[in-house]
Amino acid sequence: MATTQTTTGPVVPATPGTPEGGPVEREFTVKARSQRQQIVGRFLHNKVGMTGAVIFVLLLAFGFLGPLVTGVDYADQDSGFQSVPPGTAGYLMGSDAIGRDLMAGIMTGVQRSLFIVLLFVAIAFPMGLLVGALAGYFGRWVDSVLMRLVDLILTVPLLVVLIVVASNFPGSRTPLGVGIILGLFGWLDLARIVRSQFLSLREKEYVEAAHAMGASNVRIIFKHLIPNSLGSLIVWTTLAAATAITLEAALTYLGFGVNGANQTSLGRLVSDGVQAASTRPWLFYFPGIALLIIVLSINLIGDGIRDAFDPSNRRVRA
């Protein structure tokens, strides 16, 4: 940030108004960059992160534009083409036991999985942020109560909570229901992260200054604390999104996930495919690889963002 004047010469008495000689920036050869620009720049130069981003965009195109191009609906069953191997008669990735096109299935699965993830983040993010922010900002008994609650839920393995809840609501085995269930129990680690960030940030001088100028608690939280913990928030979101996809797959494999007649998701395709690993390998490999690629790309993006926000973890400054 340009704060010092480099010009030398006779001391001119200060007069209000615009400085003479044009804007200050002209004097420097290096353009000042805001923090946001630096972060974006670092991300764009991060090979790992960009690879992930490109793969992710390609997958999105495959999932959302693909069905428009092929024009095949996953729900279509063709009794003449049951369990055909890849490449047969327009079935690029083969078909399943009741003649549904696997490629159309994967496209739909990508869509549904992303829907689940969006729902998950939309529910878990505000909850974790709220609980973590309240605990970290107000401290004292609010902190104790909220954090003990989080600890409590953490003693029970997440998968088990999800299984118990999902088995109690058999009607919830749609992408909508699974997304909501995942979201309701997926905010615990976010709450801890936000709390630890807020605990250190609220002691900073600028928060004190904001207090002194009469800013309300709400304003301090939203205008000062949240923007300053944005890095870990974004990183959490990407990594949790990746976890949500694998969790959904695990839940479905155990028989408590997406289960409706014409519902599908990557997790369901994978868990269906596992049963057919040796007899119809395409049903096993293609959905698994699709899921692997999507989770991998999201993880890589998250890693790139983490590096962009906090370059201290590498020996070379980027």
Added chain:
Amino acid sequence: MFFFTIRRLLASVLVLLVSSFLVFALCAASFDPLEKYYTQNPRPPESFFNNLRETLGLNDNFFVRYWNWLSGVVTGDFGETVNGTPVTEQLWPRLMVTGRMIIGAIVIAILLAIIVGVIGAVRQYKASDYTFTFIAYILIALPTFWFAALLKEYVAGGVNDLFGQQLLYTIGEETPGLSLYASGWELWSDRLGHLVLPTISLAALSFAAWSRFQRAAMLDVLGSDYMRLARAKGLTYRRTVLKHGLRNALIPLTTVVALGVGTLFGGAVITETVFVWHGMGEYLLSNGIDQNDINVVLGWLLVSAVFVVVFNLVADLLYAVLDPRIRLS
């Protein structure tokens, strides 16, 4: 240290109490052990239901039920299943079965995570670092059951073909009925053959993420001043890394491992399902949740919660061992 341990143990007992209460509430509100009889044709008479409700104690007040369960647990009695068999007697053998897998997986995962993490940090941006990073990412992204299916398909088949005999088994925790007549080496070698694949797949679940933490912690440590000082004083590089660096870089890992044990226990449910083990996971799913059996679910939960609590305590005690500046009490 002694008083710290006592205090932590007391707090843990409290946590266990409240979490068991929450799960009890969750299950009691939604589980109906009589559900399977409703759809029976012909439907049993109403007196049958009343009778069963009375024996299972479903007519009691919610708090009374919890109190009955709790007072039983304190004396080591986890109650009875809906079919009338005691839970306590079933938990122990199943815990042994799952324990074999989990303990092995934890040890392997920690050792691998440390080795891979340290190599990745010391040789940052070299080919080995990139290779390990790539493998770690793939393992993190893979669904466990898919990876396990791959193991069953290729590793088991490959190894068995290589040695010309059945060394690795893909299902079960021992050859059925073997424990009835065999003992000693014959029994345990058979169990070992059954153990290898599940342990690998369970270890892979945690090892990848842990190795990333270890690498990050090690990188932090390698850049610190005391490492440079140690080098300046003439210690060899290997010695600085292993003696000074590793010791300090292990502290974050202990936290992560302690927190990860809960996940591992949950992950064991999947692994057991894939490899058809009759352990805790199967007990939870088919005897507990499928049968709407509160006592079984709570028994499972309590065992897993004890695992989590104990490991967190061990992690706290390890901090003090690893970092003498930390004084507990």
